[in-house]
Amino acid sequence: MWQQYLDDNHDRFFEEYLDLVRIPSISSLPEHMADVEKAAEWTATRLTAAGIENVEIMPTGGHPVVYGDWLHAGDDKPTLLIYAHFDVQPADPYELWDTPPFEPTIRDGRVYARGASDDKGGLVTPIFAVEALLQTTKKLPINIKFCLEGQEEIGSPQLPPFMAEHKEKFACDLVASADGLQWSETEPMLVVALKGLCAVEISVRGPKGDLHSGLHGGVIQNPLEALANIIASFRTTDGKIAVEGFFDEVVELTAEDREKIAAVPFDGPAYKDQLGVTDFYGEPDYTTRERNWARPTLEINGMWGGFQGDGTKTVLPSEAHAKVTCRLVANQDPHQIEQLLIDHIKKHAPVGVTVDVRAGRGVAYPFLMDSDHPANQIAAEVLTELYGQSPYFVRVGGSVPVIPMFQKELGADTINFGWTVGDENLHAPNEFFRLANFKRGMRGYCMLFERLATADLGNK
Ligand SMILES: [Zn+2]
Structure with a gap:
C-alpha cells in the first residue's frame, strides 16, 4: 500500500x-x-x-x-x-x-x-x-x-x-x-x-633565552632534544603505543570482529598509492584496516622550536613545543587517556628543563x-x-x-x-x-x- x-x-x-x-x-x-x-x-x-x-x-x-x-x-x-x-x-x-x-x-x-x-x-x-x-x-x-x-x-x-x-x-x-x-x-x-578523541599540548622550557651554542654548549639540556626524547617514549620501536595504561579499557577485537573487517574490500597497494607512501606502519599484530578502524592511535600533529630560517644559526633554543592527539576506541575515556598522557610526559621529563602539559581542545x-x-x-x-x-x-x-x-x-x-x-x-x-x-x-x-x-x- x-x-x-x-x-x-x-x-x-x-x-x-x-x-x-x-x-x-x-x-x-x-x-x-x-x-x-x-x-x-x-x-x-x-x-x-x-x-x-x-x-x-x-x-x-x-x-x-x-x-x-x-x-x-x-x-x-x-x-x-x-x-x-x-x-x-x-x-x-x-x-x-x-x-x-x-x-x-x-x-x-x-x-x-x-x-x-x-x-x-x-x-x-x-x-x-x-x-x-x-x-x-x-x-x-x-x-x-x-x-x-x-x-x-x-x-x-x-x-x-x-x-x-x-x-x-x-x-x-x-x-x-x-x-x-x-x-x-x-x-x-x-x-x-x-573513534573518540583527546588532545594534549606540551611545552618544554630550558634557559631564559636562546643561547650561543659555543659559549654555553655542552652544559645544559637542549629543550628540543628533551621534547624529542619525550615524544620518542610514546611508542616502542616496533610501533606499539607505550603510554602506561593506554590499552587497559580497550575492547579487544574478537575473531568474528576481525572476520567482519576483513570482509570489507581493501586494496593495500592502491591505498599506498593514494597516500603516496612506500610502506604502512603501525601497531604490530593488526592489519592495516584494523589499526585504522579498530585500534587507538597517537599522533604528533606539530612540533616546533628553535631556529628555522635559511642557513645556520648556532643557537641553543630556550623552548620547544608539540601538539598531540589520540583517536580512541571503546571503552577508552578521553579524559582518562588525557591524564595518562600527562602522567607519562611528566614521568619522562628529562632533568634540566621544565615540562608543562595541558589538555588541548577537542574531546569526543x-x-x-x-x-x-x-x-x-x-x-x-x-x-x-x-x-x-x-x-x-x-x-x-x-x-x-x-x-x-x-x-x-x-x-x-x-x-x-x-x-x-x-x-x-x-x-x-x-x-x-x-x-x-x-x-x-x-x-x-x-x-x-x-x-x-x-x-x-x-x-x-
Ligand atoms: Zn551531514
Whole structure:
C-alpha cells in the first residue's frame, strides 16, 4: 500500500525536497542565520503535514532543533528517534560550481546543489515515509520521534547540553541517523564503531633565552632534544603505543570482529598509492584496516622550536613545543587517556628543563555497537533487500560526536540509515545526490519502521 503511495506521490515529494534544498541554510555564516531558521520552519511544517504531532522548533542557544513525535503504536512497540540535520556547509568557492549551489539542477539522474546529499536528501526520506504509512494505514508500526538539528556542520556545539536538559522528551530505544553514508552506489554498509578523541599540548622550557651554542654548549639540556626524547617514549620501536595504561579499557577485537573487517574490500597497494607512501606502519599484530578502524592511535600533529630560517644559526633554543592527539576506541575515556598522557610526559621529563602539559581542545567519546544488535540485524535485512547485497559492517577512524552523545545522554545506540555516498562531493563544489537513492531511502524507512515493530530492543 505504502509502495503505491510513494510511487503516486514521488514527483510531489521530489519537488518539496528541492524547495528545502533551495534554502541556503549555511550554519557557519552569520548572514545566513535567517536561512537556517527558515529551513527549521520548513522542516517543522513538513513534519506536521506528514502527520507528526507535537512539532516544535526548540531553541538551543544557537541554531534550533526541530522536534516532533507520533507515539500511538503502543507501549509494547519500540520508540525510534530519527536524527538528521537541515543546515549545510558554505558553498564557496562559487566559481567552481557548474550550476549555482542553491538552484538545484538535475543532470544524469543526480541533483546538483549544496546540501542535496548532506543532509537534506537524508532528512526528507523518513518524513515522506511517515506520510506514506499514515496516509495508507492510518498508523505507524512503531513510536517515532524526530531530532532534526541546524548546527551539525559547525560541530553541534549546543546539542550536548540541550540533550542533557531534554532527556525525557527524546527518550527512545534506538536512534536512526539519516545523516549517514553507504559504501557505494551499489553496496550498503552499517557503521558499528566511531573513534573518540583527546588532545594534549606540551611545552618544554630550558634557559631564559636562546643561547650561543659555543659559549654555553655542552652544559645544559637542549629543550628540543628533551621534547624529542619525550615524544620518542610514546611508542616502542616496533610501533606499539607505550603510554602506561593506554590499552587497559580497550575492547579487544574478537575473531568474528576481525572476520567482519576483513570482509570489507581493501586494496593495500592502491591505498599506498593514494597516500603516496612506500610502506604502512603501525601497531604490530593488526592489519592495516584494523589499526585504522579498530585500534587507538597517537599522533604528533606539530612540533616546533628553535631556529628555522635559511642557513645556520648556532643557537641553543630556550623552548620547544608539540601538539598531540589520540583517536580512541571503546571503552577508552578521553579524559582518562588525557591524564595518562600527562602522567607519562611528566614521568619522562628529562632533568634540566621544565615540562608543562595541558589538555588541548577537542574531546569526543568513542562509539561501539554490537553488529549482532537486533537493530543492526533488521537494518541489515532492509539494506540487503534494497541493494541486493548484504551490508559491510564498517568502523570509522573519525569521530561523529552526536552518536556517542545519544549513547551517553539517552542510553540508545544509533544505526546508520542514510543514503549519501562518499563520492558525492560533500562539503565541496558540485555536491550531488542520486535520484535512485531518494526513492530507495523512502522505501528503506517504510521497511525499517515495519520490521522494527517486531524487534526486541529491550523496550518490552
Ligand atoms: Zn551531514
